Amino acid sequence: MSRIFNVAVIGLGIGARHIREGYMPNTDIFKVATLCDLDPARLKQYGEEFSVDHRTGDFDAVLADPSIDVVDICTPPNTHYDLIVKALASGKHVICEKPLVGSLEEIDRLIVHEKAAKGRLMPIFQYRYGDGVHKARRIIEAGLAGKPYIATSETHWTRLADYYAVPWRGKWATELGGVLMTHAIHINDMLSYLMGPVASLFARVATRVNPIEVEDCVSLSLEMASGALATVSATLGAAEETSRLKLCFENVTFESSHAPYHPGGDPWTIIPANPEVDAKIEALLEGWVPMKQLFSGQMRDFHDCLVNDKPTPVTTEDSRRSLEFLTACYWSARQKQPVAFPIGSDNAYYDGWRKS
Structure with missing residues (x-):
């Protein structure tokens, strides 16, 4: 027992x-x-x-x-x-x-x-806990996907006045950030989970939807350590809530579920480049046992x-990578410059990004 x-x-x-x-x-x-x-x-x-x-x-x-x-x-x-x-x-x-x-x-x-x-x-x-994202990861780890080319990550949600009526939300001192920190953090973790670490990025952030201190619209341009490129967009002003990852590899294109709060779950669209890759993927995933989802x-x-x-x-190291990504985003957006990884103790935002 x-x-x-x-x-x-x-x-x-x-x-x-x-x-x-x-x-x-x-x-x-x-x-x-x-x-x-x-x-x-x-x-x-x-x-x-x-x-x-x-x-x-x-x-x-x-x-x-x-x-x-x-x-x-x-x-x-x-x-x-x-x-x-x-x-x-x-x-x-x-x-x-x-x-x-x-x-x-x-x-x-x-x-x-x-x-x-x-x-x-x-x-x-x-959000890592979903059959779709785990099938994609298994295909990538098996070497069937080949070289990563390009990816997009979208978090298009709705958070308006009722959401920010909770006193600690929308403030640097208590929420620590906006759509990057509280909402898009999950799908951006999934992006690195599948495409590998980020090498550099350029960030633009804005507050356009709500009268709050923190950002609610984001556009990022990323170069991954593999050489692949990625774009990230996030807003809290979407009329319809969706989350989406689309990943283009040499041999396979993956597209996540669009479910806003469970993009890692099935069904994912998995498009092989040719029948040979298709057959190998089918053999790899044969007998897939559905996993427990989310929490x-x-x-x-x-x-x-x-x-x-x-x-x-x-792991705590996984969380550190996420915080390194956030640190880079806030530094880049405010300095209007690209930033390269890793972010060390010499970065002005190493001890926090809640500053001008």
């Missing part, structure tokens, strides 16, 4: 989705034992919905509870660093929503804490890593 880990969910905004979509489908391996939130009404609402009796607004009390194995941090982005450090110091395993922290300096310090900690740390990138799949893989002492399915 698999070990069941007791989880405390900290923050019941996106945290409620973690429970509904991540833990409830996996009750054989996780039990949500504690809810922690500063809003008593939310504690009552979700405590009743998910039948969780232990509810608190005291994070330190959660860490002091020896029955809690995993702390799942779903609070506003500006709080993540301190909460993660405290949770790791207490010996807990930690799951944390994106963005993991607010600068490369913070994540480099966090990596030091993680290496010294008893518990494991897993950032959330649930459910990532949480299940996290359990596997804890039980069998494997690397976390999404």
Whole structure:
């Protein structure tokens, strides 16, 4: 019988989705034992919905509870660093929503804490969990796709006044960024997951949709380490919400599902260059077993890593690459210059991009 880990969910905004979509489908391996939130009404609402009796607004009390194995941090982005450090110091395993922290300096310090900690740390990138993106990755890793040529990434969503009525959203101090940080971060992670690392980029950002501090429209031009080129666009003013990746390789063209919040899921369009490649892809994917999707799949893989002492399915280094990408975007947009990777401690934004 698999070990069941007791989880405390900290923050019941996106945290409620973690429970509904991540833990409830996996009750054989996780039990949500504690809810922690500063809003008593939310504690009552979700405590009743998910039948969780232990509810608190005291994070330190959660860490002091020896029955809690995993702390799942779903609070506003500006709080993540301190909460993660405290949770790791207490010996807990930690799951944390994106963005993991607010600068490369913070994540480099966090990596030091993680290496010294008893518990494991897993950032959330649930969009990786879909049959479509995993089939594409398998084809690429098998060498069937050939040389990467060009790609496009689109996050065209709608976020208007009602969304930004939540006080911490739309502000540099608390949300840490706009559409790049909070919305397009997922599909841009998928772009690198399939096309490899970014070598350089030029960014343009604008605030055109909402009266907020942070950006809500973005256009990026990327050169990948492989030599492939990519373009990225994102807006929060689309009349119809879609997400899309299109990747052109030497032997295969991939196009993702257009589902705004699950572009990694089936169906993907996979177009081989010729019948020979088609036959090899068909043989490679024969007998494909559908995987658990989104939060459910990532949480299940996290359990596997804890039980069998494997690397976390999404690593702190994965999150660092995402933060390096964001740092480069904000630096390039403000300096109106291209920026090359890697981004080191000599970059003016190494300690954060929330500056003029």
